[in-house]
Amino acid sequence: MAPFHGAEKVAPLVDMVQVRQRKRDIVESFRGGSEARLRKVDGLEVIEGDATFTSANSLSVKLAGGAELSLEANTFFINTGERPSRPDLAGLADVESGEYAARILDSTSIQELDHVPEKLIVLGGGYIGLEFGQLFQRLGSKVTIVQRGRWLAPREDAEFADEVRQICEGEGVEILTNAAAISIRADQSGPCPLVLTCAITGDSVTEVRVVGSHILLATGRTPNTDTLDLAKAGVEVDKRGHITVSPTLQTSAPHIYALGDCHGGPAFTHISYDDFRILKANFIDSREQQASTTDRMVPYVVYIDPQLGHIGLHEHEARAQSPDKTIQTATMPMSYVARALEMDETRGLMKAVVDAESEQILGFTCLGMEGGEIMSIVQVAMMGQLPYTRLQQAVFAHPTLAESLNNLWGFLK
Structure with missing residues (x-):
């Protein structure tokens, strides 16, 4: 929260009941909208209850009223998510x-x-x-x-x-x-x-x-797999309870797939969305080459203020994974970014990790004003396998945060 010259800083007056209601409204707009769309899909039945495998091809679902429903299928998709972990803390x-x-x-x-x-x-x-x-x-x-x-x-x-x-x-x-x-x-x-x-x-x-x-x-968070009785379906999990999957999200049981946080890996909503893309491509679109998680980029943003956005490898990861490569880094404080100076929000820094020989960007982190948006520009460049020099020489509008990607590379060493 940057200071603003000429404006007096005052203590906030916070009505948490209103804050909570706004949060509830936003959550319901997403959850309720998704549920309403699901219920309108022809041939799709939504059943609310707690499911447990009874065999490789059958489930028992305990409904809200206490009744149980038995279901059988040839293919299953598990998307049960995670919940907050409880630490082992005395007392x-x-x-x-x-x-x-x-x-x-x-x-x-x-x-x-x-x-x-x-x-x-x-x-x-x-x-x-x-x-x-x-x-x-x-x-x-x-x-x-x-x-x-x-x-x-x-x-x-x-x-x-x-x-x-x-x-x-x-x-x-x-x-x-x-x-x-x-x-x-x-x-x-x-x-x-x-x-x-x-x-x-x-x-x-x-x-x-x-x-x-x-x-x-x-x-941390714990996968919601402990009540599924996965062993009866032949589905293996790791020591934390995450379902083990292949790059195509197939479990140890060939007819069962897992997507989202329950299979471990990066626990982000957008990664769950991409898991769905993989399954849709392989089951519905019927592409000749199967979609998979192989070489998938994993961007993320930490919503502190200012934001922290990251894509690709961190410096320590790049050096550990490629000891034979010449790894260079470019680090620049946000105080060198014209737009940040104008907005009086100069906290933070940005850093790129580069393969010196190919000039490919291996990773990028921005802790700063709209750090996630700046990161996304670099992500697109990485997706297109552009060398960092293309960003260095690009014409970005002045004064924008994107303009910082002209100047960052001058700090490469």
Whole structure:
């Protein structure tokens, strides 16, 4: 949230009931619209219930009223998604069974709050923890992010993790890294009854207690496969419960396919959409060459402010995968981008990873104003296998964020 010269900064007045209702309306517009379209498809029946495999070709579905329905088919598609994980944390079950159970939040329940938490502990410094942590700090909470690892957003290159930390701390978020959560308990006194005990590793191990009114468990997601009885269908899963699939999304049972988050890999909505594209191409379009996930690009955007958008390989991945190649990088701060300067939003940086010999772009990250949109321009160039020089020499309108892709390559080394 960049400062704006000439405008006075005032504390926000937040009506969480209205915020929650807007969220519900948006979700319903997508979910309700999709369901309505499904119910209008000729030959398609929508059945709501909990399904379990009873054999390789049959399901038992428990309906809402308690009745059970048996179904048989020659082909199955599993698309059950994931749910927030529960960490193995001493005392968590006790707190969840007591009067403060509603203060233990996940990425779903935190969006149903009707008030702003006074002091929010965020357990986990990945993308979900960062997005909600920054959001609630801005809404008026005092936020502490507790991250087990050395840095936030551990998938990213170190300079981006450092910059994200500086941005969050600059907005007042307290961040504890190398902090392993040991236990949680509820203290009956005061407005902030939750006490999280952590072991912080540095030159020595220090025990720290973090006090909060609420805690967000942002420690990953678990596939919704544990109740499907997949073994009866001959479907294999990995140690986390994700369904094992081939590049064409076929499971270990040849007539059963899995798409979306339940088969592991990148857990993004747009990847689920692309899984559908693969199955549609292979089952309906009947192309001669089967569509697959092989060489699929995986873009993503972390919706902190400013955004973090990424496509392709990170520098550490490129160097590890291609030790015989000459890998170059170009890194430029957003303060060198004219449009960012004009908008007074110069936080962040962008970085490209390049194969020096072929001049192909291997990866790109932008932490900055509309970082996801800038990333998407580079993604299109990568899809067309354009060398970075084509972007360097392109004519982009002035002043746009795209114009930064003329200047970035001057920092290549």
